[in-house]
Amino acid sequence: MTAAQKKAKARFKAAVAEAKKLRKKNPRLSQPEALKQAFAIEYKKERSGKRIAGPAKKAAKKAAPKKAAKKCAPKKTSRKAAMPGERHTDTKSHNVNIRVMSGIHDELYQRRDEIETGLKRIEHTLHELKERLKKADTAIMKQRIKQGIAIHAAIQKNMKAELRKIHNVLSK
Numbered sequence: 001m002t003a004a005q006k007k008a009k010a011r012f013k014a015a016v017a018e019a020k021k022l023r024k025k026n027p028r029l030s031q032p033e034a035l036k037q038a039f040a041i042e043y044k045k046e047r048s049g050k051r052i053a054g055p056a057k058k059a060a061k062k063a064a065p066k067k068a069a070k071k072c073a074p075k076k077t078s079r080k081a082a083m084p085g086e087r088h089t090d091t092k093s094h095n096v097n098i099r100v101m102s103g104i105h106d107e108l109y110q111r112r113d114e115i116e117t118g119l120k121r122i123e124h125t126l127h128e129l130k131e132r133l134k135k136a137d138t139a140i141m142k143q144r145i146k147q148g149i150a151i152h153a154a155i156q157k158n159m160k161a162e163l164r165k166i167h168n169v170l171s172k
Helices: 003-025 033-048 102-134 141-169
Strands: 088-089 099-101
Touching: 099 102, 102 141
Parallel strands: none
Antiparallel strands: 088 099
């Protein structure tokens, strides 16, 4: 066995002994939990200088005192502070005036897809309502179906308007 293996074996035996003590104090504690706590206790003992197994540790060198940091003026921020994730300046470019839009297009593409899916659903619902209107028996049923058609048509109109706005922004 190597020295490291002997050290690990000694640590494990010490942890098992400590786990037995912990289980006597608290019988509800499971063996893995007790062993975990015992290793933590053993680790704490090693760190505090009370080594159980293994060679003695050399004393650590003291760090040199740190120099005081220079005070600098606070950074100026632009008046048009962008929302986080909306816009940032490309500072790695040779021309700092180049603006990069990050995140906006991804959100717009995602919203566009959601609207297109919603429009397909609404068109399907409108088609079903029109079929029901043809089969409706009573005047009350026809009136309710017409109200549903009117509501879905208004929603469809709003979604198409929003979709047009998104297409205009993405085409620029």
